[in-house]
Amino acid sequence: MQKEDLVPADTPPVLRRFAEWFCDTFEIRGICDLGYIVNITAMNLNIGDGQGRFGSGMGQDHEDPPLAARDHLVASYGTTIADNAPEVDELLDRVAQAKSTILSVLRALWTPPSRLTCCCCGASTTGRQWYNRDNGFGICRDCIDCIDMTRHTVTECVSLYGVRGITYDLPSDQP
Ligand SMILES: [Zn+2]
Numbered sequence: 001m002q003k004e005d006l007v008p009a010d011t012p013p014v015l016r017r018f019a020e021w022f023c024d025t026f027e028i029r030g031i032c033d034l035g036y037i038v039n040i041t042a043m044n045l046n047i048g049d050g051q052g053r054f055g056s057g058m059g060q061d062h063e064d065p066p067l068a069a070r071d072h073l074v075a076s077y078g079t080t081i082a083d084n085a086p087e088v089d090e091l092l093d094r095v096a097q098a099k100s101t102i103l104s105v106l107r108a109l110w111t112p113p114s115r116l117t118c119c120c121c122g123a124s125t126t127g128r129q130w131y132n133r134d135n136g137f138g139i140c141r142d143c144i145d146c147i148d149m150t151r152h153t154v155t156e157c158v159s160l161y162g163v164r165g166i167t168y169d170l171p172s173d174q175p
Contacts, residue, residue: 006035008052015042015054017165018109022102025158026077027084037073044069045110066106074099086155101158104131108167118143126170130162141169 007016019037022028028037035052042048043059045066050059062068074081078095085098108128116127116138127138139147139161152160161168 006032007038008035008054010052010054011038011042012047012054013171014109014166015047017163018105021105021163021166022073025084025086026081026098028077028080036076040072040076041069041106044072045106066103066110069106070099070103073102088155088159105158105163105166107131108162113170120147125168127168128162128166128170130167132160132162139168144168 007019015038016034018041019034022037023033039048039050039052042054043050044062046059046061047056048054048058060068081098082095085094087094088097088101108130111128113126113128116125116129117123117136118125118140119133119137120139120143123140123142125138125140129135130138133139144157144161144164147157147161165171
């Protein structure tokens, strides 16, 4: 069976991207994991019932939905995260860094897209604010494609710009 078959058909693209990023980053490869991550994330963010249906107000009403989603994911995948978390700064604890990055990505996902100014070329682009960028600034698709290949590792790129399909290069950002 294809991995894709187990992701609910109506999964919002940004949630799917989050689950793919999570699996890629922490080397999670079970055939059920992508769908499971989509569902528990949606349920905690109050945008899904945890059983493949999506819409606002369908999940659990938490005080801090991204934090609840992060904690649920860490409870489920803590050992895998500890084994596979990429090192961002050798002086910092890898698990703590991973937990902090997951929460930042979930907080970005939780905010609606907006018009941002590309920090590199100054163009207007659609994205979600990333905590490590000045307010109102993001990165456009053309610029990230140059930066990816030449100046930074994938891990550094996440730290600087967030995640493709969540904070930049959104499907709705047509040229
Ligand atoms: Zn640009």
